[in-house]
Amino acid sequence: MKASRFHLATLKETPVDAEIISHQLMLRAGMIRRLASGIYSWMPIGLMILRKVEKIVREEMNKAGALEVLMPAVQPAELWQESGRWDQFGPELLRLKDRHQRDYCIGPTHEEVIADIFRREVKSYKQLPINFYQIQTKFRDEIRPRFGVMRSREFIMKDAYSFHLNQECLQQTYDLMYQAYSNIFDRFGLAYRSVTADSGTIGGSGSHEFHVLADSGEDAIAFSDLSQYAANVEMAEAIPHESRRAQASKPIETIDTPGLYTIEDLAASASFDVKKCLKTLIADAADGGLVALVLRGDHELNAIKAARLEGVASPLKLADREKIKSILGNDIGSIGPVGLDLKTWVDRSAALVGDFVCGANSDDQHYINANWGRDCDEPAVVDIRNVEEGDPSPDGNGKLKILRGIEVGHIFQLGQKYSESMQATVLDENGKANFTLMGCYGIGITRVVAAAIEQNNDERGIFWPDALAPFRLVICPINYHKSETVKKQAEQLYALCIERGIEVLLDDRPLRPGVMFSDMDLIGVPHRIVLSERGIDAKQFEYKGRRDDSVQDIALTELPEFLEKLISPACAPN
RNA sequence: CGGGGUGUAGCGCAGCCUGGUAGCGCAACUGCUUUGGGAGCAGUGGGUCGGGAGUUCGAAUCUCUCCACCCCGACCA
Numbered sequence: 243m244k245a246s247r248f249h250l251a252t253l254k255e256t257p258v259d260a261e262i263i264s265h266q267l268m269l270r271a272g273m274i275r276r277l278a279s280g281i282y283s284w285m286p287i288g289l290m291i292l293r294k295v296e297k298i299v300r301e302e303m304n305k306a307g308a309l310e311v312l313m314p315a316v317q318p319a320e321l322w323q324e325s326g327r328w329d330q331f332g333p334e335l336l337r338l339k340d341r342h343q344r345d346y347c348i349g350p351t352h353e354e355v356i357a358d359i360f361r362r363e364v365k366s367y368k369q370l371p372i373n374f375y376q377i378q379t380k381f382r383d384e385i386r387p388r389f390g391v392m393r394s395r396e397f398i399m400k401d402a403y404s405f406h407l408n409q410e411c412l413q414q415t416y417d418l419m420y421q422a423y424s425n426i427f428d429r430f431g432l433a434y435r436s437v438t439a440d441s442g443t444i445g446g447s448g449s450h451e452f453h454v455l456a457d458s459g460e461d462a463i464a465f466s467d468l469s470q471y472a473a474n475v476e477m478a479e480a481i482p483h484e485s486r487r488a489q490a491s492k493p494i495e496t497i498d499t500p501g502l503y504t505i506e507d508l509a510a511s512a513s514f515d516v517k518k519c520l521k522t523l524i525a526d527a528a529d530g531g532l533v534a535l536v537l538r539g540d541h542e543l544n545a546i547k548a549a550r551l552e553g554v555a556s557p558l559k560l561a562d563r564e565k566i567k568s569i570l571g572n573d574i575g576s577i578g579p580v581g582l583d584l585k586t587w588v589d590r591s592a593a594l595v596g597d598f599v600c601g602a603n604s605d606d607q608h609y610i611n612a613n614w615g616r617d618c619d620e621p622a623v624v625d626i627r628n629v630e631e632g633d634p635s636p637d638g639n640g641k642l643k644i645l646r647g648i649e650v651g652h653i654f655q656l657g658q659k660y661s662e663s664m665q666a667t668v669l670d671e672n673g674k675a676n677f678t679l680m681g682c683y684g685i686g687i688t689r690v691v692a693a694a695i696e697q698n699n700d701e702r703g704i705f706w707p708d709a710l711a712p713f714r715l716v717i718c719p720i721n722y723h724k725s726e727t728v729k730k731q732a733e734q735l736y737a738l739c740i741e742r743g744i745e746v747l748l749d750d751r752p753l754r755p756g757v758m759f760s761d762m763d764l765i766g767v768p769h770r771i772v773l774s775e776r777g778i779d780a781k782q783f784e785y786k787g788r789r790d791d792s793v794q795d796i797a798l799t800e801l802p803e804f805l806e807k808l809i810s811p812a813c814a815p816n
Numbered sequence: 817c818g819g820g821g822u823g824u825a826g827c828g829c830a831g832c833c834u835g836g837u838a839g840c841g842c843a844a845c846u847g848c849u850u851u852g853g854g855a856g857c858a859g860u861g862g863g864u865c866g867g868g869a870g871u872u873c874g875a876a877u878c879u880c881u882c883c884a885c886c887c888c889g890a891c892c893a
Contacts, residue, residue: 251826252854253827254828254842254843255827255828255842255843256827257827257828258827258828258829258886259822259887276885278884278885279884279886332891334892350892380893382891382893385817385891386889386891388886388887393892397893398893400893401893451893460892557890649892650893651893652893685893687893688893690893702853720851752851753854754850754852754853754855755851755853756853756855757853757855758854759853759854763853772852774852784852
């Protein structure tokens with residue numbers, strides 16, 4: 243490709259309403275343009291990258307035996323009514339009517355359609371397992387689209403759905419998909435982690451998320467420094483550092499604590515160790531009353547874990563202040579487990595604290611040296627806190643570290659959830675109809691592009707891993723339009739690259755070098771060759787990798803080997 | 817949906833308070849000079865001031881209304 247014939251529409255200034263770095267850089271590099279809220283056009287250079295992602299995904303899915311299909315974006319309401327999700331899904335499902343006033347939606351996902359295909363197409367266990375996938379446009383009417391294509395309303399997803407007669411077979415395909423996903427992310431050349439995950443609203447049992455690591459990521463993931471353990475912090479089991487409770491050593495006392503409502507204020511006021519203070523949070527109960535959740539002062543409540551407890555309203559909602567006052571008689575800030583007349587759940591770590599400080603259930607008063615068993619009932623112990631860096635790994639090996647990630651892939655075992663509601667059955671060896679077991683496997687194709695940028699950028703722009711780069715190599719001739727020597731050399735090199743199948747961009751625009759370099763750094767071309775009259779006279783060309791600090795001069799005679807090296811390492815489909 | 821904010825040239829902004837017929841930088845176009853990290857000079861084009869209604873001799877500016885977009889919260893690949 244010659245730059246003069248390409249649409250390079252780079253922006254020098256950062257568009258003001260793009261908040262995160264990937265969105266800013268995608269706009270500045272001319273990859274995407276916004277059409278409406280959460281809806282983007284992909285411009286030529288952006289689409290080149292998107293296609294690279296798709297190609298790798300497609301190749302690895304095919305290799306893993308999945309079969310590509312293409313399902314409609316517009317889906318009839320009947321299917322969604324059959325699965326029950328027409329009512330469940332809420333406003334995120336974009337609904338529309340045709341000229342006959344029949345209801346449709348734009349698919350946010352395709353379980354219904356694929357289940358319908360399956361029940362029409364597949365009759366016998368002999369045809370199983372089977373795994374269908376597509377790379378297709380989805381629409382989810384997000385309340386607040388933001389971060390460019392990271393959370394857009396229209397987006398491209400690879401979604402796969404597998405079908406099985408029994409759990410062993412489902413597990414086999416699930417494992418195969420896990421491996422395929424690992425291959426895919428390896429080939430992208432991105433730093434990533436797979437983690438065990440909450441299976442969320444889609445339901446089912448086994449579930450893993452694939453996260454591209456980036457400091458700006460929205461999810462926190464916990465992993466062991468010694469073992470393979472890795473989980474979303476939403477899910478990671480919190481293990482106390484102590485194995486047994488500290489002995490009670492002093493008598494309980496009441497102290498006055500006027501104006502001290504937060505654990506920080508309380509601890510600071512009398513130099514209590516925050517870890518000796520217990521905080522008591524009051525949440526709505528499922529029956530309309532209240533429940534108490536007790537945590538150590540330095541720990542954070544995990545809303546997902548808490549919502550799973552018996553009697554706790556799901557999703558978790560902390561009770562409002564007035565309701566607490568009216569039922570308990572005192573304000574938040576002075577509530578504690580001692581003498582509290584509420585169902586009380588106590589976090590594992592909080593249950594191991596002795597001589598603790600807590601609210602005295604009377605305004606402006608706290609207890610010190612309170613102890614479980616002695617001053618109140620033995621606690622009902624549960625895991626309701628977020629794990630922290632340094633916590634013991636739940637598998638017993640090593641300590642937890644926390645990293646941030648962007649969720650770009652998710653694999654689920656759905657079980658029979660959809661096959662039952664959609665009546666998707668197959669005949670087994672005995673001619674008996676069985677509800678098929680399903681697995682589903684998603685990769686956010688458009689989000690991968692944004693995540694790759696979040697992970698790989700600097701103050702000058704993007705740097706693409708070789709496998710995703712729109713161009714592998716850029717040739718920057720200095721004074722292409724003035725110097726016949728440079729022009730000739732550049733054209734020769736350009737022809738040579740094309741002959742060797744190297745995706746090359748020749749920047750033949752009549753620009754000053756600084757402008758050329760800035761553009762190429764911005765759009766993230768990983769390799770750059772500069773040709774100048776000066777260099778050619780010395781029989782040299784200049785090379786610089788996008789992430790290199792300095793340039794190297796290489797003899798022109800070594801050009802063929804150099805190009806050989808350039809294409810050899812990655813990219814070749816394995 | 818609740819709370820906050822913004823709409824003026826392709827992008828970034830000023831002008832609005834105090835009404836008088838729209839400006840700056842970048843980008844684009846032309847010419848000359850320049851050519852190793854976003855050049856200089858000279859010139860050119862481009863705006864229903866988000867839409868509508870109102871007040872006024874006169875509205876980007878004041879009032880009402882509608883719309884769009886952005887940010888903070890509950891959702892997700």
